[in-house]
Amino acid sequence: MSESDEIVKVGRMLSVSEMFGPTLQGEGPSQGMPAFFIRLGLCNLDCRWCDTPYTWDWTGKNGYAYSKQIELKRMSVDDVVERCKTSIAPQLIVISGGEPMLQQRSMLDLAKRLIAADHRIEIETNGTVMPEDGWEPLAHNYDVHFNVSPKLWNSGVAADDAIKIDVLRRLYDMAATFKFVVQSPECVMQVNRIVDDVGLLPQDVYLMPEGRSQQEILNALPRVFDDCIHYGYNLTPRMHVLAYGQTRGV
Secondary structure, three states: OOOHHHHHHHOOOEEEEEEEEEOOOOOOOOOOOOOEEEEEOOOOOOOOOOOOOOOOOOOOOOOOOOOOHHHOOOEEEHHHHHHHHHHHOOOOOEEEEEOOOHHHHHHHHHHHHHHHHHOEEEEEEOEEEEOOOHHHHHHOOOEEEEEEOOOOHHHHOOOOOOOHHHOOOOOOOOOOEEEEEOOOHHHHHHHHHHHHHHOOOHHHHHEEEOOOHHHHHHHHHHHHHHHHHHOOEEEOOOHHHHHHHHOOOO
16 A cells, blocks of 8 residues: 555545745735645656645655655644644645655545635645545535646656646636746747647636746746746746745745
8 A cells, every 4th residue: 555545535634845834825816815735745757846745755855855754744624623723724735745645645634624614715635536426516606626736758757647637627617727837948839738738718728937045036927927828828937936935934
């Protein structure tokens, strides 16, 4: 049994990396809005430019081997909900990772509890894990929104592992939006192919410049700006990186 399978079977427990806020959502359709972040641990991919390697990189692929025992903690759904209450979380709560859909059964329970407390949920996912049926009514009621970020060739992840067209179509059926980290014209061409294969409308697509520092984002921004104009996509410049670089917990 894999590590992620064990987490799913536990039920009402979550493997949590960090929780922080109030802050601002830095990416996607809600960028700039007040938000509270729940960052879950573990990932099924290993992107070479990942800006949260502390959620999964125990071997040093990204240059430093983090300690799973230090970085992750087991928390009950009840405890996570209580932390959101005591932190006076804004209406928007973003569940990120790692890859949070590895823990989707417990996360579904968490989402329902937070919705009952009048929160709106955004889930950041790489789009490789098929959502279970329980998400559909929450998405159609606009209580949960999926921000899907498929990983392109520049991630260093093999395309067969990173791009799951059937999963992406299923998420789009639930009104997801799509964000792509782009580095070069070749990245944008791959985005265009995925857009065609999934049947995405340009207004549901966001391009993000690759970069883990302010200067890297700014260097890439003019090119991505022009690509968005040319193809009718949206631009999301990763506001948290522009403001704070690689600082955690913002």
